[in-house]
Amino acid sequence: MVSIDDLSASQEDYLEAIFHISEEKMAARAKDIAKYLDVKASSVTGALRILGKHELINYAPYDLITLTDKGRVIAEEIVYRHRALEKFxxxxxxxxxExxxxxxxxxxxxxxxxxxxxxxxxxxxVDHCPRGGVSWESGFGYYCKHGCTDQDCERCVGEMEIQSQKLV
Amino acid sequence: MVSIDDLSASQEDYLEAIFHISEEKMAARAKDIAKYLDVKASSVTGALRILGKHELINYAPYDLITLTDKGRVIAEEIVYRHRALEKFxxxxxxxxxExxxxxxxxxxxxxxxxxxxxxxxxxxxVDHCPRGGVSWESGFGYYCKHGCTDQDCERCVGEMEIQSQKLV
DNA sequence: GTATTTTTTTAGGCACGCCTTACTTATTAT
DNA sequence: ATAATAAGTAAGGCGTGCCTAAAAAAATAC
Structure with a gap:
């Protein structure tokens, strides 16, 4: 039995590509996958054979490529990770x-x-409780641009002392 | 000229290992590196030759291994990344x-x-401005355990409505 | 229905990074 | 000093994952 942890990075990429292409076109072709991942078509064939052997895709030479149920579960997990990361x-x-x-x-x-x-x-x-967390504009984003502007900030007091010492 | 971007992941690991071992013992030996990275001693040799060729380490067979200035700069960058990630x-x-x-x-x-x-x-x-950001205990940590407890939270109102509908 | 083009597959090669086995060089103990 | 042990090197293998070039199959054009 193959789990998501058995897949190499590139196999995950192939599965992800097939998932996205399938969303648009019902089924993927090797050519689409090659274009999506920017690899040669011949590289795709080998990857497809492996994914097919693991029963993550329905693969037969020259036939359309679709995800199996098992493959779709794993592909969705991979896509979820990508989106989660990107959102963060x-x-x-x-x-x-971008x-x-x-x-x-x-x-x-x-x-x-x-x-x-x-x-x-x-x-x-952060999304849910912007008051408790950090809203980008008012919190971290502002800090990135201007640094700490809190007059009474205890930490800044320390830093200012260090600055003064350097200037002496 | 070799930059940090020319190193493979495993080469980075080797450099990082040498850096850490050198901190403790002044110089590293292949054996230490093999143990540190859980790799066979024979695998270490090849890696050292490459790092040596790129002048990132001072390497001569049977001799002690030290970082060159160039190597130390890169190793420090790698360690910096690791620590930054871990701290985050x-x-x-x-x-x-752990x-x-x-x-x-x-x-x-x-x-x-x-x-x-x-x-x-x-x-x-977050470290600097716990008031503006999020202190773990009072902010995100609390949210992880108890969810949103703000009575007036606009988002939660929406969610409660959804909850109510489900209960009907 | 054959010819041309597109798509897919096969075959062979390369770089990486690890392995094992066999060998060489150093160190240590007696 | 020499035998035993430890450390390091050389050579060759394996799996991954990509490539190119060329053959085979399928789709399309005429």
């Missing part, structure tokens, strides 16, 4: 959507599930 | 230190530099 990067860290998407692609295979769950929870928290 | 996971997301360390090991090679910088900034912000 945008909503919490204020990364530009950059966040690119970063999520790079990171998604290497972030443990437990961490993803926490990111989701955190993003949800 | 612990301080912001409330992950247990889990955070393990996750950081898995993630550190795949998080773009720009994202690391943002994580650092965010952790700094």
């Amino acid at each position: 990067l945008v909503k919490v860290l204020g990364i530009e959507r 950059d966040a998407d690119a970063a999520a692609c790079k990171m998604e295979h290497h972030v443990p599930k437990a961490i993803i769950e926490r990111l989701v929870k955190y993003a949800e928290y | 996971l612990v301080k912001v997301l409330g992950i247990e230190r 889990d955070a360390d393990a996750a950081a090991c898995k993630m550190e090679h795949h998080v773009p530099k720009a994202i690391i910088e943002r994580l650092v900034k965010y952790a700094e912000y």
